[in-house]
Every structure is written in structure tokens, then in C-alpha cells.
Amino acid sequence: MDILNRLKATPMRAAIAGALAVAVPAALAVSAAPAAAQSDQLDQVVAALRGITTMKADFTQTDRKGQTVRGVMTMKAPGRIRFEYEKGVNMLIVSNGRSLTLIDYEVAQTQRWPISNSPLGALLDPKRDVKRYGKLISTGNPDVLSIEVKDPKKPEYGTITLIFTRSxxxxxxxxxSSWVALDAQNKRTTVRLSNQRFGVTVPDSAFTYRDPRPAVGRPR
Structure with missing residues (x-):
């Protein structure tokens, strides 16, 4: 069985598959801002994302059924990210800057695909996605920016809405502070961050992993 489908079929793990899919919360999808404000604030968001050299944060990930998992997220430019889940969820998601890998230690399987094929590309590659495909969504709060990112030519990648607070x-x-995801099947996942720390020391080894598959017959 495909590892993502297996995840979605497992109650406690269904939310994890949502880290790899994306979305826009109905409450935020009010109206697009004027063109001038759009350009200026999109530039601010791109600058903020480019300004993250390293970041660590606690996260809570919730699927549309309210199933929640927690863990620690680690980012390092360029394009690297790690989702380490709480005890009891024997899985890991890692990006090495080129590809995103989902590792399931329980069944000794891995699945990998290019960052560009994942909604997380909007977070890991702001120069390509946020500026080109982003749209500012009005929140009614000047201290909260909501950016909807989607590629109209590739609807199968879904939509991701990145939410920022002024700080x-x-x-x-x-x-x-969070992002909300809607995949091609209209399944929503919300990831909320807390205890964000910027500029922390993060070794490159944080974006490697132990391959659980038997060495014999393992694809090279």
C-alpha cells in the first residue's frame, strides 16, 4: 500500500499526511487586498521568509476530523525542514533542500518526492512560490497577514495559506504562526506553531535520517 494512503487509513496518523498536503480557512478567505497593498505585503512576506536562516518551533497538526499530533519543527536555509513527531508516532518528515522524504519506521518504508511537488514548496522556496503564486487575503487585523499560495496550472498540489503575525x-x-492546507480532495490540515526560536544552531545532520529499509535490495 502507498505509504500516504496507509497514513490516511490510520486514525492516529491521518493528520501526518496533511503535512504534505495544503489549504485556505474559510474564515480568512474574505477578500483580496488592493493591488498596491498586495505587492507591498507580499514583498514583506518574502523578506521575512528569506530572513529565516534557522528556526525551531513546537507544532500542533490537526486534520479535518480533529485528529491531532504534536512535535518539533526545525528549518534551515536553504530549503531544509524536519518534522519530528511526539513519542508514539514513529515517523519522520525531512527535506534536504532538494527532496522531501516521509519515513515510517513502524513498517520500514520511505517515500520521496521533489520539494516542487509538495505544497511545502511555498514555505521552503518563497522566491519561486510566494511571490509568483501568492495572494494577500484580508483578515481584518493589520497585525495578521494571510497569504494564499496555489499554482492554477497544477491544482493537484492544492492550496496553502501561510499566516504571519507582526513581531x-x-x-x-x-x-x-501557522498554515492551513487544502489538498485536491478538499481535505484540510492545520499546523500551528508556538515557541518559535530564530537564529539557533542547527547542524546539517538534523536533515538526515536513518533509513529503516533492509540494506539488501534497497534502491540506490
């Missing part, structure tokens, strides 16, 4: 201690004055 003097974050790069560019904007702190990534």
Missing part, C-alpha cells in the same frame, strides 16, 4: 523579534518583523 519585532522575528526576521522582517513577521513571525510565521
Amino acid at each position: 519585532g523579534d522575528a526576521p522582517g518583523g513577521l513571525k510565521l
Whole structure:
């Protein structure tokens, strides 16, 4: 069975598959901002994302049924990210800057695909996705920015909405606080961040993993 389908079929793990799919919360999808404000604030968001050299945060990931998992997210430029889940969820998601890998230690399987094929590309490659495909969504709060990112030519990648709050201690004055995802099947996943720390020491080894598959017959 495909590892993502297996995840979705497992109650406690269904939310994990949502880290690899994306979305827009109905409450935020009010109206697009004027063109001038759009360009200016999109530039602010891109600057904030580019300003993240390293970041660690606690996360809570919830699927549309309310199933929740927690863990620690680690980012490092360029394009690297790690989702380490709480005890009892024997899985890991890692990006090495080129590809995203889902590792399931329980069944000794891995699945890998290019970052560009994942909604997380909007977070890991802001130069390509946020500026080109992003749209500012009005929140009614000047201290909260919501950016909807989707590629109209590739609807199968879904939509991701990145939500930032103004904060003097974050790069560019904007702190990534959450994102909401809607995949091609209209399944929603929400990831909320807390305890964000910027500029922390993160070794490159954080974006490697132990391959659980038997060495004999393992694809090279």
C-alpha cells in the first residue's frame, strides 16, 4: 500500500499526511487586498521568509476530523525542514533542500518526492512560490497577514495559506504562526506553531535520517 494512503487509513496518523498536503480557512478567505497593498505585503512576506536562516518551533497538526499530533519543527536555509513527531508516532518528515522524504519506521518504508511537488514548496522556496503564486487575503487585523499560495496550472498540489503575525523579534518583523492546507480532495490540515526560536544552531545532520529499509535490495 502507498505509504500516504496507509497514513490516511490510520486514525492516529491521518493528520501526518496533511503535512504534505495544503489549504485556505474559510474564515480568512474574505477578500483580496488592493493591488498596491498586495505587492507591498507580499514583498514583506518574502523578506521575512528569506530572513529565516534557522528556526525551531513546537507544532500542533490537526486534520479535518480533529485528529491531532504534536512535535518539533526545525528549518534551515536553504530549503531544509524536519518534522519530528511526539513519542508514539514513529515517523519522520525531512527535506534536504532538494527532496522531501516521509519515513515510517513502524513498517520500514520511505517515500520521496521533489520539494516542487509538495505544497511545502511555498514555505521552503518563497522566491519561486510566494511571490509568483501568492495572494494577500484580508483578515481584518493589520497585525495578521494571510497569504494564499496555489499554482492554477497544477491544482493537484492544492492550496496553502501561510499566516504571519507582526513581531519585532522575528526576521522582517513577521513571525510565521501557522498554515492551513487544502489538498485536491478538499481535505484540510492545520499546523500551528508556538515557541518559535530564530537564529539557533542547527547542524546539517538534523536533515538526515536513518533509513529503516533492509540494506539488501534497497534502491540506490
